[in-house]
Amino acid sequence: MDGLEPGSTIQIQSYKHNGQLHRVWDTSMVLKGTSNMVIGANDKTLVTESDGRTWTTREPAICYFHSKHWFNIIGMLRNDGIYYYCNISSPFVFEEAAVKYIDYDLDIKVFPDMTFTLLDEDEYELHSRQMNYPKVLDSILKNNIEYLIRWIRQRKGPFSPEFVDQWYERYLTYR
Template sequence: MDFPKTGSNIEVQSYKHNGQLHRVWEETIVLKGTSHEVIGGNDRIFVHESDGRKWRTREPAICYFSAHHWFNVIGMIRDDGVYYYCNLGTPFTYDEEALKYIDYDLDVKVFPDMTYRLLDQDEFKLHEKEMNYPKELEGILHHAVDELVTWVSQQKGPFSQGFIEYWYERFLHYRG
């Protein structure tokens, strides 16, 4: 698999199980790009929704994408701490167009004190029926939620002490 080069600017695209484009983040600077993971940074970028709406993010964010785990993590840097929004979805793929993944509705919001909340379970159940998710998908995603919660409780990966701060400093360097 190709992977984006450090310092390059990429688009991030999420899709739904039926192949429909769900959401596009216009520009993310690649801070680390390997075949295993991509770490990116952005600040006040445009996001395009599939229904035509367009909005701008409110704060700087560090994004973590894995080629092996069924989730990605966005660390949003706010005045009162780092909030994490974790999307349950396929491991990423990358082509010259964009970094891409399939979003499977379930999300985990993690607060600065490392408490968390599982979101959008109703949306998952609805889309599971509408899009005829394969039976094994629910087990894969529940395992991913368990793995994600373990990472949060152990402060592993993007939840580790200093991770967001380190990559945010790199982002500021590349952004100039």
């Protein structure tokens, strides 16, 4: 797919339901890109928040986006293992050299031993009221949380033992 060739760089842009830009990861390298899926990697990349604050990621990360799933998954390689941060979000779109998605506040943090915690339920409830999330959206998101938890428990997709390591090795060949 044009702009998603392996080795090329893209931005990752997170939006809120009201269309406001939420967060931007300045550069990520495409490892695999199709119309349905993007696997990318970054390390020490600049992140800009909606209020203009910036920070830099601390460790290498493998990012997984899918056009049919209402979540994305970031596997972070740390000294004591792989940690995952899963954003409950809209499926991604790719336009203007950027992977774009709507962040729906809820997150799942997964630890190296595959235990996990659902985060930001209060933030989700607040934004749901403020931005009038439709009831059907609430249902879609909750169903996708259950689907994602099954993936975690089954070590499926990005949670399989070799997924992050294999894609990180590929990333190193491009650096």
